[in-house]
Amino acid sequence: MALVPILATLVFRLLGAFGVRRFATWHVSAAHGLAVFLVLTGSAHFATENSGFPTTHADLVAMVPPIVPFPAFMVYATGVLELLGAAGLVLARTRRAAGLWLAVMFVLLLPANVYAALAGQDVTPLWLRVPEQALYIALALWAALGTRTVDHAGDRVHA
Numbered sequence: 361m362a363l364v365p366i367l368a369t370l371v372f373r374l375l376g377a378f379g380v381r382r383f384a385t386w387h388v389s390a391a392h393g394l395a396v397f398l399v400l401t402g403s404a405h406f407a408t409e410n411s412g413f414p415t416t417h418a419d420l421v422a423m424v425p426p427i428v429p430f431p432a433f434m435v436y437a438t439g440v441l442e443l444l445g446a447a448g449l450v451l452a453r454t455r456r457a458a459g460l461w462l463a464v465m466f467v468l469l470l471p472a473n474v475y476a477a478l479a480g481q482d483v484t485p486l487w488l489r490v491p492e493q494a495l496y497i498a499l500a501l502w503a504a505l506g507t508r509t510v511d512h513a514g515d516r517v518h519a
Contacts, residue, residue, distance in 0.1 A: 361397070361400075361401070361484075361492065362491075362492045362495055362496075364393075364396060364397045364400060365390075365393045365394045365396065365397040365495075365496070365499055366393070366495075367393075368392065368393035368394075368396040368397065369386075369389050369390045369392070369393030369394075369499075370389075370393075371393075372388075372389035372392045372393055373386060373389040376388075376389060385506070386506070387502060387503055387506025388455075388503075388506075390499050390502055390503045390506075391449040391450065391455055391459065391503035392449065392450055393499070394446075394449055394462070394496070394499045394500060394503060395445075395446040395447075395449040395450050396446075397496075398442045398443065398445050398446035398449070398462075399443065399446050401442055402439045402440075402441075402442030402443040402445075402446060403439070403443075404416065404417075404420065404439070405417060405420055405435050405436060405438060405439025405440075405442070406436070406439055417432070417435055417436075420435045421435050422476070422481060423472045423473070423475065423476040423481065423483065424472055424475075425471060425472060425475040428472075438465075438469065441465060442465075444458075445458050445461060445462045445465070448461070448462075449462070449503060455503060455504065456504045456505075457504075458504070459500045459501060459502075459503040459504025459505070460500070460501070460504045462496075462500040462504075463497045463500040463501045463504070466493055466496045466497045466500060467493075467497060469493075470490070470493050473486075473489050473493065474486065477489065
């Protein structure tokens with residue numbers, strides 16, 4: 361899955377190189393690339409069996425550590441948060457807050473991935489998952505911290 365935000369970022373930046381002003385910077389392109397990834401992963405939180413998604417709601421519920429109450433609800437809630445995070449990343453006004461929140465959320469979700477791997481579930485092995493999670497955290501922070509206001513001929517633009 362780590363390829364999704366990377367490839368999406370490259371496509372958006374390529375569009376910027378061809379004159380699409382929205383994607384004129386790497387930070388904005390990365391924010392949109394991470395948003396594409398979050399729409400895919402967030403949607404999986406609502407996917408049922410035979411929906412075509414490789415990971416479903418039931419798979420994600422199984423990953424929730426026993427210490428977390430209401431696992432089915434938590435999976436739905438984190439799916440909503442991922443989708444809201446995606447929307448926040450593409451809107452210039454909310455990009456910084458969304459990126460910072462998503463970085464925190466990615467840290468908070470790592471224990472579920474560790475639990476699932478140690479419990480022998482069919483998930484991404486930890487030797488790959490931890491660096492992937494670090495990539496998602498880095499992309500969220502890069503998108504958030506790269507957001508600034510630029511003045512173009514009197515117009516205030518969030519970049």
